[in-house]
Amino acid sequence: MALVVQKYGGTSVGTVDRIRNVARRVAKTYDDGNDVVVVVSAMSGETNKLVTLANEMCDFPSEREYDVLVATGEQVTISLLSMCLNSMGYKAKSYLGHQIPIITDSTFSKARIEEIGDRNIREDLKNGNIIVVAGFQGVDREGNLTTLGRGGSDTSAVAVAAALKADVCEIYTDVDGVYTTDPRIVTDATKIDKISYDEMLEMASLGAKVLQIRSVEFAKKYGVVVHVRSSFNDNPGTLVTKEDEDMETVLVSGITYNKDEAKISVMGVPDKPGIAARLFTPLTTANITIDMIIQNVSNDGLTDLTFTVPHGDFKKALKAVEETALEIGAAGVRSDENIAKVSIVGVGMRSHSGIASKMFQVLSQEGINIQMISTSEIKVSCIVDAKYTELAVRVLHQAFGLDKKDTRAE
Amino acid sequence: MALVVQKYGGTSVGTVDRIRNVARRVAKTYDDGNDVVVVVSAMSGETNKLVTLANEMCDFPSEREYDVLVATGEQVTISLLSMCLNSMGYKAKSYLGHQIPIITDSTFSKARIEEIGDRNIREDLKNGNIIVVAGFQGVDREGNLTTLGRGGSDTSAVAVAAALKADVCEIYTDVDGVYTTDPRIVTDATKIDKISYDEMLEMASLGAKVLQIRSVEFAKKYGVVVHVRSSFNDNPGTLVTKEDEDMETVLVSGITYNKDEAKISVMGVPDKPGIAARLFTPLTTANITIDMIIQNVSNDGLTDLTFTVPHGDFKKALKAVEETALEIGAAGVRSDENIAKVSIVGVGMRSHSGIASKMFQVLSQEGINIQMISTSEIKVSCIVDAKYTELAVRVLHQAFGLDKKDTRAE
Structure with a gap:
């Protein structure tokens, strides 16, 4: 008998009928002899409705009360799913964040989980209950309701799985798992059977939207095995787990892209200590997230500095x-909104050389100019003209052998 | 400086604009130098929507989960009202039932309040906060959410007022207060300035729907002064308070009626011990509330037994x-669904005789036949043919001097 944590997102519980489907799947897992803890999101659309209501009420809703409001979405789902399971003859019991409790810090709207109580749930599991947990929400040490930010239910699920030392945390979604790249661009994209936490973190932060990044960090920290799979069929999905030797034999696990960035270059910057700080401090103060930063080698005491920011912050950042630039006597500022970041990700890079240069070669063969490069231990990212995004993804996907089935077995 | 508890019902907080109006009224009370605790219901229509959702989910929603579901209605209102007050520059803080806490028994859907913590609220009041409390909900000693039944927000408000020893509990509604009778029937009906708890209990249970009965019982038990008034104007409403000498000088305070009953008579019942119990036990088992019971004097060892039940239970009761009747050898059963109960209520009856006979006389003068009579210390109820309801109310209202203004000063 295993202890299984299952998480169903907003689409999977979007209607009364879909909740009924989820109940059947949960019941089957229970009937197969497992202890089951289910974590659910708000019914799709509900959270948006609540946010609209808050915005109608006033321009800048206070954060504490905002969390009280949006937390009702998950409360509705847990009660409906529990009712449904009860009516099917199962013992099921809903749990709100404060009833578990899921203790967080007091950063409303993006609280971080600090501690999870497992006593109440364990007791109810022992008595044969199926446990239905409200995702996305917690409670701080003063008893205020908090929420974990969009996609926070993934983190709730992984955190509960960690606290209960569950055998697996199944994240149900509307796709079959994590793919080698976006199947809308590359029809030959294949589902990845197994991926390491670090690769998943890179994939998630580079644009694959299957899992909330923080949930992967949590899974890595506590060694929770995450199984990303579809709630519409019974196919096995993608296992996110700790790195093993198999994984290292694969050079590149996935190709990602991100079109949501813009590039700003400051030309002819005097190459003196403290200049970078002067440039970036106003951006940090304005809460603008800077992604890549490239500083060229100095030439005659002058250097060029280029960095990327999200599209939404572009105008503010440019200003x-x-x-x-004027204050520090730079030669000028250039910018480009039509860029894309294309990345290759894989733990195999650590033990294999030549991956980056192969990437550059493949792109150059297609006449794609590389504007910026950034690397980590397990990924290489290139900034290219946005119009080449799909082409770049396709040729890289093919070049690194991801098109074929069973890449892993190579 | 007074401590004022205000309660606003679903209609008063039915839209974002109406919540804004409530916020203004609350702010004014605070600006006048009072400590303010506001108790609110769900936005009108919301609770019904949630109930519909539960019924779509399954036929017999489990009671625990049903309460988890419907409790979200008030949670939405407290967050919106608090946001609004915050945006107006006031310190306001929302409180869910479990955050106060309002401790109840575990009778889901109609829980009874057992205890209220006042420490958290007092602390926040001391720091200048306006407190916004979710009505209708509580938490049992095991931490399960509970609700108090329809109209339960009145009880929440009175109970919070009792716990905090508030100076007054203002119940805001869509009418100006408690009237001598239904103004839709008697246009000359006048607002009652002051009424005793006992009279209000009779008025409430006899059909005046201004206050939930349990809230009046609570107010009586803890001596909470309740002020029923309109949320749409600043007129003084009706004070519900403990009996004083003024009140006794008024013979009749109000006339009520109830058309929601049906009459069943069992004829020729053998007048033996245990017969009444045999008749009524099946009804009690079926959860049918019996209102009036009349047993005539025995004649030749046979008696007639008549009682009334709510319309909704009539068919079940009759069967x-x-x-x-067959089992005990009664002569037969008769029934009548077209009846109404008309009542006069007043603490003055205790010290004045002849009130009941005046009532009978007034009805008889209009040719209205009295089918059943029942009395308590402070009320007389008559069952009459339903078609005479309005006529009976009108003539009684006039006969007991309620048509004129300032009856109280007589």
């Missing part, structure tokens, strides 16, 4: 940078 | 009674 701030232009002001600072 | 049960016909079976029992």
